[in-house]
Amino acid sequence: MSDTLTVDKRKDVWLVCGLTTFSLAIRMVAWHQSPLISRDGVNYICRGGVVADVTLPLAPYLTVLCRLAEDCGIAPEMLIVAVNLIAGSLLVAMVYLIARQCDLVWWSSAVAALLVSVNPLGVDVSHQVQREAVFMLFCAVVLFCFLAARDSVRRRGWLLLAGGAGAIAFFARVEAVEWLFFLGLALVWEAFQKRCPVRAVMDNGALFAGFLGIGFLLIWLLNISPSELSQFFCGKINVYFLRGWQ
Amino acid sequence: MIHALNAFMGTVFEPVFVLALLAVLLMLWYRKCQRQISTAIWLMAGIFLFSLCWRVLFAIASVRYSVAAVIPASILAVWFLLECLQSGWRGKPNLRLRQWLLVLGCAGLVVGAGVKIFKSERGLYHEFLRAGQDMHKALVGAANPAVVITSSHGIRVAYYGQCLRNARGESMAYDLVSGNPSKKLKSVLDSHDILIAATRRGKEEETLRRMLAEVADPMPEVLEIDKYYGRGEPFVLLLIDNRQSRYFGFAARADAPPLPPGSVLLLEENFATASSVAVDQNEVLKQYRSLGFAFAEEQSVTVPATLVLCKHGKMEEADKARARFFVMPGTWGTGNHLFSSMTTYHLVRANGWTHQYRRYIAEFEVKGTPGAYIDIGMLQYQGKKYLGEQQRCGYFYALTDRYRFSRLELSAPVQNTDQFAISMFFHGDLEIGSIKFYGVPY
Numbered sequence: 001m002s003d004t005l006t007v008d009k010r011k012d013v014w015l016v017c018g019l020t021t022f023s024l025a026i027r028m029v030a031w032h033q034s035p036l037i038s039r040d041g042v043n044y045i046c047r048g049g050v051v052a053d054v055t056l057p058l059a060p061y062l063t064v065l066c067r068l069a070e071d072c073g074i075a076p077e078m079l080i081v082a083v084n085l086i087a088g089s090l091l092v093a094m095v096y097l098i099a100r101q102c103d104l105v106w107w108s109s110a111v112a113a114l115l116v117s118v119n120p121l122g123v124d125v126s127h128q129v130q131r132e133a134v135f136m137l138f139c140a141v142v143l144f145c146f147l148a149a150r151d152s153v154r155r156r157g158w159l160l161l162a163g164g165a166g167a168i169a170f171f172a173r174v175e176a177v178e179w180l181f182f183l184g185l186a187l188v189w190e191a192f193q194k195r196c197p198v199r200a201v202m203d204n205g206a207l208f209a210g211f212l213g214i215g216f217l218l219i220w221l222l223n224i225s226p227s228e229l230s231q232f233f234c235g236k237i238n239v240y241f242l243r244g245w246q
Numbered sequence: 247m248i249h250a251l252n253a254f255m256g257t258v259f260e261p262v263f264v265l266a267l268l269a270v271l272l273m274l275w276y277r278k279c280q281r282q283i284s285t286a287i288w289l290m291a292g293i294f295l296f297s298l299c300w301r302v303l304f305a306i307a308s309v310r311y312s313v314a315a316v317i318p319a320s321i322l323a324v325w326f327l328l329e330c331l332q333s334g335w336r337g338k339p340n341l342r343l344r345q346w347l348l349v350l351g352c353a354g355l356v357v358g359a360g361v362k363i364f365k366s367e368r369g370l371y372h373e374f375l376r377a378g379q380d381m382h383k384a385l386v387g388a389a390n391p392a393v394v395i396t397s398s399h400g401i402r403v404a405y406y407g408q409c410l411r412n413a414r415g416e417s418m419a420y421d422l423v424s425g426n427p428s429k430k431l432k433s434v435l436d437s438h439d440i441l442i443a444a445t446r447r448g449k450e451e452e453t454l455r456r457m458l459a460e461v462a463d464p465m466p467e468v469l470e471i472d473k474y475y476g477r478g479e480p481f482v483l484l485l486i487d488n489r490q491s492r493y494f495g496f497a498a499r500a501d502a503p504p505l506p507p508g509s510v511l512l513l514e515e516n517f518a519t520a521s522s523v524a525v526d527q528n529e530v531l532k533q534y535r536s537l538g539f540a541f542a543e544e545q546s547v548t549v550p551a552t553l554v555l556c557k558h559g560k561m562e563e564a565d566k567a568r569a570r571f572f573v574m575p576g577t578w579g580t581g582n583h584l585f586s587s588m589t590t591y592h593l594v595r596a597n598g599w600t601h602q603y604r605r606y607i608a609e610f611e612v613k614g615t616p617g618a619y620i621d622i623g624m625l626q627y628q629g630k631k632y633l634g635e636q637q638r639c640g641y642f643y644a645l646t647d648r649y650r651f652s653r654l655e656l657s658a659p660v661q662n663t664d665q666f667a668i669s670m671f672f673h674g675d676l677e678i679g680s681i682k683f684y685g686v687p688y
Contacts, residue, residue: 035371036370037402038402042402045405046405046410
């Protein structure tokens with residue numbers, strides 16, 4: 001039994017490494033073929049205001065990356081693309097791990113991960129100046145941590161990770177709220193099905209919320225100004241309902 | 247219908263799609279129970295519908311993904327559905343069909359993704375770069391320029407050409423996609439002299455030209471700089487020369503006599519008529535020194551072969567003494583060592599006059615080899631102390647071998663500056679028809 005488990009784990013490690021390498025290779029070739037910047041990428045790198053009469057929302061995550069790049073003397077475009085290439089590749093591995101966490105067989109998990117690795121949009125956002133690669137990676141990390149926390153004795157540790165990842169996902173794309181909402185619903189449903197005590201559910205929820213708050217606080221400390229935050233929160237409403245920039 | 251289809255296609259590959267996959271994987275955890283599987287499918291459908299509505303609502307869908315990738319994705323979606331049903335209901339699915347769907351879907355998606363990734367966008371990047379360089383060359387020589395954005399092509403070309411902001415760091419790109427494009431274009435035409443647009447051939451270009459014809463009075467000259475190709479969508483760079491409607495009598499002067507190389511020009515104030523008077527070189531250097539300028543590398547000062555000071559058509563002795571501007575080619579001063587291979591001119595102001603004007607205007611008529619340009623900046627001094635370059639004002643480009651007029655505004659020097667200099671670096675083969683430099687009073 002123990003030998004089978006070891007063999008499975010070894011297989012998982014090899015598959016995760018292989019899938020990540022495969023995904024990274026695809027993304028790097030795609031980047032080499034067409035290192036185009038997207039329309040939104042122009043806005044992110046120029047810190048908004050590139051169009052005279054339109055203000056577009058800026059993700060704090062990209063603002064921080066741009067500042068870091070400037071401090072290190074690296075072109076912001078290069079740093080963001082490098083981070084996205086890694087994040088997009090790790091997302092594939094994360095999908096595999098989530099599938100395994102859901103007790104799927106290895107080949108079914110590998111197919112799910114391969115699907116993500118060759119998804120054209122997934123490849124695009126992984127080698128362009130976009131936020132989606134990091135957003136999706138950390139959404140997947142949140143999900144993985146929740147699944148891992150279910151039966152683990154290190155529940156607090158997993159929830160801590162989930163909170164931090166949720167905060168990063170939120171600061172990459174505000175849509176992470178939707179994901180956390182759906183996830184929350186699923187977990188409440190699970191608790192309801194399992195007839196878990198309300199107190200246990202509340203404890204877990206409070207732990208996660210606390211760690212999410214700590215994550216927000218840590219990101220806040222990365223010198224994001226209130227005006228940048230305000231622009232981030234109000235930006236979507238401004239763009240889609242008031243200005244309609246396309 | 248096409249928009250609806252595009253919206254659906256966009257939805258399939260929306261990032262939410264990946265999240266939906268994750269949701270399905272999560273819900274497969276419940277697969278021992280039929281009811282939960284049903285919930286999972288409904289949840290997935292809900293996310294898809296949400297994504298679809300979101301895209302349709304904001305109409306941001308576009309043809310970005312080939313049908314080749316959508317069809318296999320649909321096959322795989324069916325496979326996933328079967329997987330869910332089999333796992334949840336413990337039924338007896340057609341295993342052979344399921345396997346074929348899986349193989350077909352994966353193979354199709356890989357091929358579709360390959361087509362999308364390795365073929366469709368090839369060449370567009372280099373075309374954007376080329377167009378950006380051309381836009382830069384065209385705009386930096388222009389007076390009060392603006393970039394009009396008619397699609398995502400335009401903003402990216404402007405980014406690669408570093409033409410999104412003007413010399414003062416202000417945005418000079420105007421979006422004509424949203425809102426009322428005609429009204430916006432009219433507003434841009436009213437406030438800018440040169441406009442440029444990277445617009446796709448066909449409907450987009452026709453719309454821009456039609457809007458121009460509707461709102462511009464008189465119709466500006468539209469120059470087509472070059473054509474570019476990429477992803478089967480050729481686009482063109484259009485330079486809209488709006489100056490004739492705003493400037494008086496500064497039409498291109500084909501008969502303007504070029505000044506000899508190395509000569510110095512100018513100096514006139516308040517729109518006086520320009521003419522030339524030869525002045526003794528030593529006299530000029532003497533005047534420089536009398537203004538308090540010390541030459542750190544005096545031995546390297548290049549005295550101009552000819553110096554011309556112009557003031558109201560004639561340079562009287564009394565005027566010489568009161569001359570407010572000098573123009574001098576040479577290699578002295580800060581920055582020259584950086585541009586030692588270029589001809590440099592400095593326009594120098596005397597004491598006590600700096601703050602009388604709100605801003606300064608430099609107007610040029612230049613012609614030369616396309617690509618040649620004048621780089622102009624303002625240096626500021628306090629007494630003999632050089633304070634630094636206040637602003638790199640911009641460039642005048644020679645687009646054609648005809649004289650073209652350019653105009654550049656410089657804000658007044660900072661309050662602790664009592665003298666300033668305008669530095670001009672000549673890059674390439676250029677001829678100057680005329681230069682005016684004057685102050686705009688408060």
